[in-house]
Amino acid sequence: MPTPYNLQVTHNCSTCTHRENFCAMSTESVSMLERIKFTAMYPKGSLLFVEGEPARGVFVLCSGKVKLTTSSSEGRTLIVRIASPGELLGASAVLLQKTYEMSVETIEPCQINFIRAEEFLAWIQNDRGAMMSVARQLSGDYYAAQREIRSFGLAQTTTEKLARLMLNWCDENGEKTASGTRLKVLLTHEEIAQMIGTTRETVTRLLTSLRAKKVIEVKGSTVNVMRMDTLEAMVTV
Secondary structure, X not given: OOOOOEOOOOOOHHHOOOOOHHHOOOHHHHHHHHXXXXXXXXXXXXXXXXXXXXXXXXXXXXXXXXXXXXXXXXXXXXEEEEEOOOOEEOHHHHHHOXXXXXXXXXXXXXXXXXXXXXXXXXXXXXXXXXXXXXXXXXXXXXXXXXXXXXXXXXXXXXXHHHHHHHHHHHHHHOEEEOOEEEEEOOOOHHHHHHHHOOOHHHHHHXXXXXXXOOOEEEEOOEEEEOOHHHHHHOOOO
């Protein structure tokens, strides 16, 4: 496992009041999870696992966010998606007994549970509730992947891809306010470029243009989308 910066457990699964996604299981299933997991805190920039290495176990994101990336032989990096609390990471590789298909890195401090591969497999083979949670997670990942392929694969311009990305963020994590939809964006311009397959310079230019047109307002890591209709008009697919 990666070396955490703090081994202190902030809470246990049985008393957690924010069980979402994979963690939305019965009390009995959560009790078993509590017995087989190892909990640690990780700072921003920690690698949980790397694309191509043997799958030694699964990770459950308790708090914070991580980015899932894949790389080409030429060294280009693509951010596949951003994972949120309650998500299970690395399950496909463990179930298939293959190497991890992506790399996972924290983009803010995170609390994460780790379960060894052999204990995870034994658990879901004997716990129907846990098995269904894994099935829901993998089905959700597949659905999201298909949506991303449509959104970004069929988009005709980089401007449209960026607009789609921001609209998705607004839909998933936006906070409605009197002046627009507020977003907390933890990604750099380089990382946003890696999500839509372009360059950092292009992202900076497009965001500057949106600010100049009063479509968005940026203060630090907070983005306020003031003209949602303008972003929607950029989307043609």
